[in-house]
Amino acid sequence: MRYVLAALLLALFVLAWQGVASLESVDDLTLASPVETLDALRDDWSLLWDNARVTFVEVVLGLAISTLAGIASAVAMHLFRPLRDAAYPLLVASQAIPVVVLAPIFVLAFDYGIGPKLAIVALICFFPITVNLLDGLRSVEPELLKLMRSMGASRLRTLRSVELPASLPFLFSGLKVAATVSVIGAVFGEWAGADEGLGRLVLLGNNQLQTPRVYAGIVLLTLMAVALFALVVLAERLACPWNRKEQPV
């Protein structure tokens, strides 16, 4: 039922889009209609697909880097209280950095290749992953920690058997946010300087007044983010079957 409702709303949205785009007062150069966008998707498919693959690799690698770094940082900060106190403000600051401004500097530093894109995606995704996991590690009730202590558990045993499993759902919450913003990060990275990728294609399309191609690129970027989100939801269901409630999505 909820899939039907979601499909209905989506259809309504596309219809409204088509309606607005068909209005005489709306310039074809600012808004391509769904039909024009579909045409562009079909006509430029191989171009769009090649560039989408480039962006996809940037996003997935960037996500992987930030996940590994986020897990390592959160665990280290959790185990060493002084480190958490010292590093938390920095962590918050990392999210407050205007990435758009930073991106060109990364390009200067790492050159045109995949490096700056990975750095930007990782920087954007690092915060939600680390903060959520950190909250998760701290979510274990004191009673349970007391019990572990009474049973003679070492610090690492408690981490492995209790704190990490308990924080898995939190980690996945962080990953869901990260998955959706990661694509935006890759686009910023490509805008700052790239010779391939969907973000660059969209930027070029904009400059060359190829509006339908721009919209086709946006649709693909959105689909990529939604697919990544769905993948995280699936992974969560597999990894935390005990945690299944009635989940939206």
Add this chain to the structure above:
Amino acid sequence: MQTEAEAPATEPLSFVDVTRRYRKVTALERIDLTVRQDEVLAVVGPSGCGKSTLLELVAGLQEPDSGTVSVAGASDAAGRRAQCAYMPQRDLLLPWRDALANAALALECEGVPRSEARRRAEPLFERFGLAEFESARPAELSGGMRQRVAFLRTLLPGRPILLLDEPFGGLDSITRFSMQQWLADALAQEPRTVLLVTHDVEEAVFLADRIAVLSPRPGRVVAEIPVELARPRDVTSPEFGALKRRVLEALSL
């Protein structure tokens, strides 16, 4: 006083002049208590009288501000901890582990490899009325069954002193009564040294060999009442009722 000072080393569990404060609040004041080998000592008292503090002191989770708590001769926290199996009020089963893995947890904490710990837990499931629920997750078990898994977890490492903190407090009254009978049977078959903390007077009279009554904060021992009733105990007998009354009278000091 002199005889008391000599006695503790031989007792499995003793408090000598123990005081415990939290900032300005005195939780326990000048507690002297001993538990003998294979004796069940129930500690009853009003809420906030420091009952749980008493258990955590024995379990080596806290240190007294003055006085000595010793368990089988050990008076340092780590030494006490190694002797005690502590069971909190709630079962605290890990939702991601099945019943068998939950029961095996305490063994794993002692360094027993996971598969070996599971193998040692398995034969006990039948005796605990949990047969065929080995691979059930806690969410699939009833409250009484969860509590039995928690008991299994507590008992498996075979530590000599059993510390029970209102072990049936979270259960409905019917389940609680059947669990109390189950524990009484288990202790009759296999006696253990038990320190049981409860605010349920009937539970204390039903299970204990002796009852220590604590006063409201600061907790002091105001009465020690031996329970000399034959087992299995009949909660409806006049003797049972008379003892219950004695404990209640001691409580209302």
